[in-house]
Amino acid sequence: MAAFAGVRKVRRLPNDGVRNGWYETLPPPAQARRVAGTVTVDWAVIGAGACGLAFARRLGELRPSDSVAVVEAMRVGYGTSGRNAGFMLSHHSHGGIRDIQVGRRNDRLFSTGLAYLRETVLHHQIRCDWSDWGQIYVAAAAEGEAHLRAVAEGFSALDVPFRQIDRNALEEITGTRFYGRGVRLQGSALVQPAAMMRGLGRTLPANVDLYEDSPVLELRAEDGFRLICPDGAVVGRRLVLANHVFAEEMGFMGRRIVPIATFASLTRPLTDDERQHVGGEGQFGLLPASPNGSTVRLTLDGRILMRNTLWYARKKRFAGALIASAENHHRESLRERWPALAGVEFVATWGGIMGFTRNEGGVFGEIGDGLYAVLTTDAAPMTRGTAAGKLLAEHICGIDSEELRILLSVPRAAMLPPDPILRFLAERRIRKFETTDAAER
Numbered sequence: 001m002a003a004f005a006g007v008r009k010v011r012r013l014p015n016d017g018v019r020n021g022w023y024e025t026l027p028p029p030a031q032a033r034r035v036a037g038t039v040t041v042d043w044a045v046i047g048a049g050a051c052g053l054a055f056a057r058r059l060g061e062l063r064p065s066d067s068v069a070v071v072e073a074m075r076v077g078y079g080t081s082g083r084n085a086g087f088m089l090s091h092h093s094h095g096g097i098r099d100i101q102v103g104r105r106n107d108r109l110f111s112t113g114l115a116y117l118r119e120t121v122l123h124h125q126i127r128c129d130w131s132d133w134g135q136i137y138v139a140a141a142a143e144g145e146a147h148l149r150a151v152a153e154g155f156s157a158l159d160v161p162f163r164q165i166d167r168n169a170l171e172e173i174t175g176t177r178f179y180g181r182g183v184r185l186q187g188s189a190l191v192q193p194a195a196m197m198r199g200l201g202r203t204l205p206a207n208v209d210l211y212e213d214s215p216v217l218e219l220r221a222e223d224g225f226r227l228i229c230p231d232g233a234v235v236g237r238r239l240v241l242a243n244h245v246f247a248e249e250m251g252f253m254g255r256r257i258v259p260i261a262t263f264a265s266l267t268r269p270l271t272d273d274e275r276q277h278v279g280g281e282g283q284f285g286l287l288p289a290s291p292n293g294s295t296v297r298l299t300l301d302g303r304i305l306m307r308n309t310l311w312y313a314r315k316k317r318f319a320g321a322l323i324a325s326a327e328n329h330h331r332e333s334l335r336e337r338w339p340a341l342a343g344v345e346f347v348a349t350w351g352g353i354m355g356f357t358r359n360e361g362g363v364f365g366e367i368g369d370g371l372y373a374v375l376t377t378d379a380a381p382m383t384r385g386t387a388a389g390k391l392l393a394e395h396i397c398g399i400d401s402e403e404l405r406i407l408l409s410v411p412r413a414a415m416l417p418p419d420p421i422l423r424f425l426a427e428r429r430i431r432k433f434e435t436t437d438a439a440e441r
């Protein structure tokens, strides 16, 4: 099966200048190594997110004599894998578990990815505020409570231990009486995602080179695969697409993944006085039971992260007005939970794109001669994507495992209707949640 013929121009690039508050709190990075001249390797990987780095690390470990080049349009840690809410989940039951087999399969993949991340962060002593704090799913009003019941039923069906907690217990942990009920479980980790991704990029095996600020502008089926960047080219005998929703901008995986953006704001560190308002555990990680709810964290360095607001993101660009509207939502959500903190400044507000499929499907494996794809979608994409990247390398190297067989059993992401139908359906769904679950945001 020929990978593709001729030349593929890349229609849109991810380096759109949108801010990333986590990244902005880190010291400036060392100068980027960019693609210059012609670099020839056994394996070219496009994208240094969770999927691309996990693949490159594992392949580098398993095949120390193969050369690997990871080519990233921006700086590592700046993209979606470094701008999320920092939940590295081992279990997840968003909206409940509709199919127990799918739930078990997902859980296994999440745990595989989490274990690989934990092992790497520990081994290399990556400073990313890793904390095995777990997560609490929360509900504020009746609509949220219905979702929360489904979350609890899902975990019961999966035999995942959890604890129900009430408003008073939630107040002790978070300092707010905004939430009526919660479901608490252990096992997952909270991290500073930009720091983690930067650390993962810095500690790749010796046979893996990371090129940053090197957007791939064009792909040619020449000498294997030729990736054209602004100041040079990478020629790879084999190519791995790990560029998430931007794969379709190169003409791959069109109409398989629904691009949905969500937005986050991060505050400056709270003062000692302000910290009196945010509970007694020194940190927390709250996931909304409702799709319209807010993900909220108190970080180890005393900042609040607020994530909410969904937007159909086919354009993959965030206009200033969209960011301003998300910032208003975050400000309002902060005020409703902690009126005394309503004025605390945000260091930044930003957006990022997640991928969803219609059938909890996947994009994994060889899609043409020498051409592979590994994209993460749907629930817990950071740990799922890390597992998928690792397992793709093991699959290529002939290493069998139960996890690999599970991943291979995931159906291919189902075909989606074209725009404007898909846009209409996605926007209608988002509006429905915004209306019925308004109190949860």
Ligand SMILES: Cc1cc2nc3c(=O)[nH]c(=O)nc-3n(C[C@H](O)[C@H](O)[C@H](O)COP(=O)(O)OP(=O)(O)OC[C@H]3O[C@@H](n4cnc5c(N)ncnc54)[C@H](O)[C@@H]3O)c2cc1C
Pocket (backbone or CB within 6 Å): 010, 013, 014, 015, 046, 047, 048, 049, 050, 051, 052, 071, 072, 073, 074, 078, 079, 080, 081, 082, 083, 084, 085, 086, 087, 088, 089, 214, 215, 216, 217, 242, 243, 244, 245, 246, 247, 261, 262, 263, 264, 307, 351, 352, 353, 354, 355, 374, 375, 376, 377, 379, 380, 381, 382, 383, 385
């Ligand atoms: C605000 C927010 C909060 C979230 N919270 C969580 C959470 O708490 N837990 C969780 O599990 N998930 C969360 N997610 C989702 C999760 O971050 C993503 O699904 C995940 O990072 C996707 O990983 P990836 O490796 O597939 O893609 P990415 O991280 O997007 O990596 C792909 C890389 O490819 C690069 N690329 C694209 N095109 C090109 C090109 N032409 N040339 C070179 N490079 C290119 C991009 O720059 C990018 O860095 C959140 C997302 C957002 C936006």
